[in-house]
Amino acid sequence: MASIELWNHCENPYPFVPAEVLDAAPAVRASLPNRYCDPEIAARLYDEVFDEYRLCDELGLHIVTNEHHSGINNLWAASPVITGIVARLTHKVRILSLGTLITVRPDPVRVATEYATIDVLSRGRLDIGFVKSGATEMVSGDANPMRIREREWEAIDLIEKTLTSHDGPFSWEGKFFTHAHVNIWPRPYQQPRPEFWAATSDLPTCAELGRRSIINTLLFGGYTRTKQAFATYRQARADAGLTPPNEDRFSYMAFCYVGDTDEEAMRVGQKIPWFLTVSMKSMPQMSKFQPGQIAPEMAPAAWRGGASKRPTDLSVASLIAQGQMFAGNPDTVVRQIKEFRRRVGGVGRIIMMTRQGLVTHAEAKKSFTLAAREVLPQLQDLEPVT
Amino acid sequence: MTLRAGTLELEVLRRGSGQPTLLIHGVNPISPRAAFVDFLAQNVEVIAPSHPGFGASARPQDFDTMYDLVNLYHDVLDALPAPRINVVGFGFGGWIATELAVAGARKLDRLVLVDPVGIKISGREQRDIVHFFNTDPAELNQRAWHDPARRPNGIYGLGWQATIDDTMSDAEMVSLARNWDSLCLYAWKPHMYNPQLAFWLRRIAVPTLVLWGASDRVVTPEYGHAYAQRVPGATFRAIAAAGHHPELEQPQEFAEAVVGFLTA
Numbered sequence: 001m002a003s004i005e006l007w008n009h010c011e012n013p014y015p016f017v018p019a020e021v022l023d024a025a026p027a028v029r030a031s032l033p034n035r036y037c038d039p040e041i042a043a044r045l046y047d048e049v050f051d052e053y054r055l056c057d058e059l060g061l062h063i064v065t066n067e068h069h070s071g072i073n074n075l076w077a078a079s080p081v082i083t084g085i086v087a088r089l090t091h092k093v094r095i096l097s098l099g100t101l102i103t104v105r106p107d108p109v110r111v112a113t114e115y116a117t118i119d120v121l122s123r124g125r126l127d128i129g130f131v132k133s134g135a136t137e138m139v140s141g142d143a144n145p146m147r148i149r150e151r152e153w154e155a156i157d158l159i160e161k162t163l164t165s166h167d168g169p170f171s172w173e174g175k176f177f178t179h180a181h182v183n184i185w186p187r188p189y190q191q192p193r194p195e196f197w198a199a200t201s202d203l204p205t206c207a208e209l210g211r212r213s214i215i216n217t218l219l220f221g222g223y224t225r226t227k228q229a230f231a232t233y234r235q236a237r238a239d240a241g242l243t244p245p246n247e248d249r250f251s252y253m254a255f256c257y258v259g260d261t262d263e264e265a266m267r268v269g270q271k272i273p274w275f276l277t278v279s280m281k282s283m284p285q286m287s288k289f290q291p292g293q294i295a296p297e298m299a300p301a302a303w304r305g306g307a308s309k310r311p312t313d314l315s316v317a318s319l320i321a322q323g324q325m326f327a328g329n330p331d332t333v334v335r336q337i338k339e340f341r342r343r344v345g346g347v348g349r350i351i352m353m354t355r356q357g358l359v360t361h362a363e364a365k366k367s368f369t370l371a372a373r374e375v376l377p378q379l380q381d382l383e384p385v386t
Numbered sequence: 387m388t389l390r391a392g393t394l395e396l397e398v399l400r401r402g403s404g405q406p407t408l409l410i411h412g413v414n415p416i417s418p419r420a421a422f423v424d425f426l427a428q429n430v431e432v433i434a435p436s437h438p439g440f441g442a443s444a445r446p447q448d449f450d451t452m453y454d455l456v457n458l459y460h461d462v463l464d465a466l467p468a469p470r471i472n473v474v475g476f477g478f479g480g481w482i483a484t485e486l487a488v489a490g491a492r493k494l495d496r497l498v499l500v501d502p503v504g505i506k507i508s509g510r511e512q513r514d515i516v517h518f519f520n521t522d523p524a525e526l527n528q529r530a531w532h533d534p535a536r537r538p539n540g541i542y543g544l545g546w547q548a549t550i551d552d553t554m555s556d557a558e559m560v561s562l563a564r565n566w567d568s569l570c571l572y573a574w575k576p577h578m579y580n581p582q583l584a585f586w587l588r589r590i591a592v593p594t595l596v597l598w599g600a601s602d603r604v605v606t607p608e609y610g611h612a613y614a615q616r617v618p619g620a621t622f623r624a625i626a627a628a629g630h631h632p633e634l635e636q637p638q639e640f641a642e643a644v645v646g647f648l649t650a
Contacts, residue, residue, distance in 0.1 A: 026522070139520050144574040146567060147450070175448070285520055289547045291570035299563035300556040303547075 002247045004337065004348055004379035006371055007096065008056050009064035009253060010355040010364070012049050012075040015274060016041050022072070022278060029071035029282045030136035042075055048361040050089055055365055057090035059372035064096045064253075064351055066131070069140040073279035080114035087122035095122060098129030098199060098217070102155040103148040104141030109172075109179050111155070112162035116188045124189040129197035129217070130156055135290040136282050145292040149205065151176045156196070158182075163193040197251065201229045207236035210245065217251035217351065223323040226252055227344040234345075247348035247385070252340065255325040256352035257316075257359070258370040262328040266316045268367075269327040273314040274357030326352070330374035337379060346385040389435050392461035396435040397442040402427025405495070405648060406468040409434040410459065412477030412631075413518070414565050415441040417541045422633040425641030430472070430648060435462060437479075439568025441561065450571050452580065456485040463493045470495035472648050477501050477544075477605075477630060478573060484583065487590040496648050497594045499613070500640075501602050501630050505584040506576070507612045515578045516604045519570055523547035530630040532601035543631040544604055587616035594620040595647040599628035599635065621647075 017028075017036045025032050053063050065082045068074035076082045083097040097118070100111055119126040132152055138145040154176045161170070162182050169183040188194055197215040200206060209216045210233035218226045230250050237245055255272045259265030287293070288302050319325035323343070326336045341347050352371060355364035389398040399409075399418050407430040409416050416423060416434035426432050437455060439445030449458075459482055463471055471493045475483025480502020487497050503515050516529055527534050527545025537543065539553075546562055594617045598610035607624055614622035623643055628635040 142575065144570065145519075146571040146574070283522055284547070285522060289523060289566075291519060291567045291574075294563075296560045296563035296567060300559045303550055303559060 001381040002346070002348065002384060003381060004341065004350055005062060005248075006376050006379070007062040007064050007251075007349060007351040008052070008355075008368060009066070009098070009351045009353050010049050010052065011066060011068065011073055011275075011353075012045055013275070013279060013356060014042065014045065014072045014075055015278075015358050017072055022281075025281070027136075027281055027283045027286070028279060029073065030069070030140050030286055031283060032070075032072065034070070045075060049355060050085065052355060052361070052364055052368065053086050054089055055368055056372075057093050059368060060093065060376065061352075061368055061372050062094040062096065063090065064098050064129075066098050066129075067100055068134075069101075069137060071136065071279065073275065080111070080118060083126070084114075084118050084121065087118050087125065090122075090125075092125075094125050094127055096127040096129050096197060098197060099131050101133045101137055101141060102130060102159070103133045103152050104137055104143040105155075107179070108155040108158040108177055109162050109182050109184065112159045113184045115159070115194065116163060116184055116186055119188040119190055119194050120186045122189070124194075126188075126190070127195040127197055127215075128159075128193075129199065130214075131199045132202075135293055136286045138290065139286050145290050147176075148292060149202075153208070156198075160193065160196070163188050199253075201225050203229065203232045206230075206232040209233060210236035210249075211240050211242065213242075213245070213249065215249050215251055215349070217253060217349070219253045220255070220324045221252070223340070223343050226323070226347075230345055230347070247341075247346040250344075250347045251349035251351060252344070252347050253351035253353060254323070254340075255319060255327070255356065256333070256350075256354050256367070256371070257325075257327045257363075258330055258333050258367045258375060259327075260329060260370070262332050265327040265329060265332070268359065268363050269316040269325065271358035271363075272325070272353070272356045273316070273319065275353075277314055279357075326350075330370050330378075333371070333375050334378040337375070338382070341382075342385055350379075389433070389462065389465060391435070391458060391465045394438060394446065394458060394461070395444070396438070396462070398436070399423070399432065399434040401432045402430060404430040405470075405472055406431045406433060406466055407472040407474060407648065408459075408462065408466070410473060410475040410479035410482050411437065411440070412479045413544055413569055414542050414546070414562065416476075420538065420541055420634060420637065422637035422641050425637055426644060429641075429645040433466065437568065437572075439571065440565045445568060452481070452485070452572055455482050455572060456489065459483075459486055460489070460491060463491055466493075469493060472496045472498070474498040474500065474644060475502055476633065478503055478569060478578065480504065481573075481578070481580070481583075484587070484590070485580070487592060487594070488583065488586045490589065490591065494592050497590065497592050498597060498644055498647060499594065500597045500633060501599055501605055501610065502596075502613065503578040503605055504580060505587070505613060505616075506579045506581055507584060507609060514605065514609050517577055518544065519574065519577075526604070529603035532599065532627050532629045532635055536635055538634055541634060543634060584616060587613075588618060590617045590620075593647075595643070596620050596622045597632060597640070597643055598622065598624050599630055599632040600624040600626050601628060602630045602632075604630040
């Protein structure tokens with residue numbers, strides 16, 4: 001029998017910049033002057049979301065933090081800082097940092113140190129997630145956007161070795177990182193190390209995650225891409241002679257709102273696509289023209305006619321149809337998640353992006369409560385996916 | 387046509403006869419359709435390889451720094467049979483040419499730097515070189531040309547992204563994307579310069595001409611003057627009604643200036 005975990009992911013968006021400013025600005029990520037960020041409002045938002053995390057801890061919903069920089073979409077600018085706070089605010093649930101931007105940060109040993117510290121102070125409730133980073137992040141972090149996949153893997157390797165080495169200093173002389181003397185204190189609480197996750201739908205990367213038993217999560221990948229990614233993961237393990245993966249190796253992040261009724265969920269849920277319609281706008285040099293973003297062979301398709309990957313139909317109904325959102329009353333959401341699980345061949349961890357866009361603190365708490373009390377119990381002891 | 391340089395095989399454009407003159411390109415390889423190439427080839431032998439990762443030249447695994455490019459161009463000079471070779475470097479390629487000259491490349495005869503990048507002059511809060519990768523392509527296109535409308539058809543300089551239209555073929559797009567990726571790999575950080583290079587320009591011991599588009603607003607003529615002042619005995623010459631690519635905007639005047647200097 002299999003069970004599905006529910007995780008809450010909130011990026012702590014800042015939807016309080018006047019619409020006329022956002023409309024006039026060429027970009028709302030990386031370049032919008034921070035005079036538009038009122039620290040008083042930001043402080044209130046931090047309080048609210050940390051309160052939501054405490055509620056999740058009571059309800060049994062696990063927690064995800066992440067980081068993005070210099071934009072209205074995300075006030076979690078330093079995931080380890082936020083994750084460390086969450087570790088002390090909560091007592092029961094697991095905490096996933098998904099993640100600090102290891103392709104931007106210069107020293108993976110420092111990253112490992114931060115995570116080991118959080119693992120100890122949470123007494124072993126930390127999971128560590130890796131993300132490749134987006135185009136605006138390369139500019140905000142002044143990191144070369146070329147070769148980031150290789151850089152990411154070397155960073156992961158160095159972080160893993162740092163977390164699992166306990167016999168005195170070792171040295172690292174890699175292609176992207178060097179460190180003459182690595183010996184972190186404290187060592188992590190979990191042995192041999194906290195669970196690793198990575199967010200990707202890039203198939204060669206999914207295959208490598210499979211070979212390494214790292215949890216593969218997709219963000220809004222929809223049915224087809226998600227199924228393909230998980231199949232690639234499974235196949236890579238089979239090809240390497242490894243055991244088939246359990247469903248807990250697979251995770252999926254979707255927009256989510258659970259209401260008392262389908263009508264309520266659709267209405268409140270319609271506040272969430274702000275994430276896609278408003279908070280993504282970035283400069284052309286930080287999107288389709290940034291080096292390394294697409295293989296050169298894909299350039300004609302990406303450049304012709306100003307082609308944009310941004311979906312045009314952003315109703316809740318269309319997002320549900322694409323498998324990018326779960327919304328409805330608790331039974332409806334259970335049905336949607338079970339359907340998603342069936343269509344992608346199994347998934348063990350659903351990450352709900354609920355406090356997003358214009359969703360309020362009160363609305364978020366209501367959805368979490370319903371998700372924990374009425375959705376989660378129905379996702380336990382499930383028959384295997386056939 | 388290819389040129390074997392050390393262990394690498396490079397795409398190369400060759401035209402004309404006379405003094406061998408190596409052209410080291412900037413953001414994109416030297417176009418065989420560029421008028422200045424014909425003007426130069428009437429007087430000198432033009433040899434214009436594509437850097438690894440540009441045009442049809444392969445980029446080997448782990449070839450990814452300016453250090454690799456400079457050593458490769460030492461290989462290129464060694465691979466050419468002539469005992470003395472002129473070098474003309476354009477923009478980013480001007481930086482490579484400067485590094486070669488500072489290192490005292492044995493065969494280097496005369497050096498022409500065309501709106502080169504590569505050195506840091508002003509303070510930490512002033513940028514000498516407009517950021518290639520973090521500037522709106524529309525702005526870059528305005529800054530790079532005296533008159534963007536005079537860009538020769540099918541030839542691309544900085545800000546080329548702003549000129550994409552239906553006449554551009556898929557093959558051109560793939561090539562431009564590949565060139566752009568490679569340039570970024572080599573020169574993202576520090577962006578387009580070597581922090582140590584300005585100090586060592588005094589080591590350049592060959593006759594040097596610094597040519598500059600008077601309307602270049604990617605790297606300004608003031609930067610060019612400062613560059614030339616650091617090279618012993620260098621001559622600075624501005625080309626009117628031209629931006630970052632004077633060879634494309636004023637091909638005849640450009641070629642006359644270069645040939646005049648190389649054959650003096």
